[in-house]
Amino acid sequence: NAGVMQNPRHLVRRRGQEARLRCSPMKGHSHVYWYRQLPEEGLKFMVYLQKENIIDESGMPKERFSAEFPKEGPSILRIQQVVRGDSAAYFCASSHDVDRVGTEAFFGQGTRLTVV
Amino acid sequence: AQSVTQLDSQVPVFEEAPVELRCNYSSSVSVYLFWYVQYPNQGLQLLLKYLSGSTLVKGINGFEAEFNKSQTSFHLRKPSVHISDTAEYFCAVSFTGGFKTIFGAGTRLFVKA
Numbered sequence: 001n002a003g004v005m006q007n008p009r010h011l012v013r014r015r016g017q018e019a020r021l022r023c024s025p026m027k028g029h030s031h032v033y034w035y036r037q038l039p040e041e042g043l044k045f046m047v048y049l050q051k052e053n054i055i056d057e058s059g060m061p062k063e064r065f066s067a068e069f070p071k072e073g074p075s076i077l078r079i080q081q082v083v084r085g086d087s088a089a090y091f092c093a094s095s096h097d098v099d100r101v102g103t104e105a106f107f108g109q110g111t112r113l114t115v116v
Numbered sequence: 117a118q119s120v121t122q123l124d125s126q127v128p129v130f131e132e133a134p135v136e137l138r139c140n141y142s143s144s145v146s147v148y149l150f151w152y153v154q155y156p157n158q159g160l161q162l163l164l165k166y167l168s169g170s171t172l173v174k175g176i177n178g179f180e181a182e183f184n185k186s187q188t189s190f191h192l193r194k195p196s197v198h199i200s201d202t203a204e205y206f207c208a209v210s211f212t213g214g215f216k217t218i219f220g221a222g223t224r225l226f227v228k229a
Contacts, residue, residue, distance in 0.1 A: 107159035
């Protein structure tokens with residue numbers, strides 16, 4: 001049973017380019033969360049998605065960032081016109097049923113984005 | 117509003133010594149508490165979690181944590197650390213199991229020979 005798969009593991013983009021980060025949740029999981037980890041900081045919640053729906057995007061920057069989780073295929077975090085401040089590790093997590101007490105979120109290994 | 121504070125950003129310790137990583141939280145409602153470990157260039161792995169019941173929670177790799185409601189703390193302990201425990205440890209709080217978990221800034225545990 002494969003875990004949460006994120007790709008690419010490392011991504012280098014020039015300022016102004018677009019970055020696309022992919023996350024395939026664990027088999028049977030329909031809830032996906034994205035977190036950002038800036039250097040020397042903890043994880044910051046960005047967005048929570050279910051299949052074809054954005055449930056909570058309160059942690060997403062208002063501009064340039066978007067996320068989707070289509071019916072088929074992985075969840076995508078898209079960053080348009082990247083800037084140096086976007087350089088960070090982006091983690092995806094998935095869970096089976098968010099309403100059950102004690103539901104654990106399983107994390108991918110992250111995508112490390114470097115903007116040059 | 118919920119928040120999590122990890123009081124130490126770095127904790128150096130010698131191998132086989134005991135260690136305590138401190139975590140305090142603030143919340144006006146009941147919470148669920150977690151400790152995660154992140155090894156270099158890896159994702160986060162759950163060490164242990166407190167949902168209800170016994171305030172002493174045992175996790176993987178010999179770690180345990182104690183929930184103290186009056187002090188709003190959830191400190192992580194291990195009686196004897198190994199070199200392989202060198203990693204970053206995150207305390208986290210959530211209303212439910214996995215949704216919108218709020219993380220502390222992390223504590224880097226560095227175990228020396």
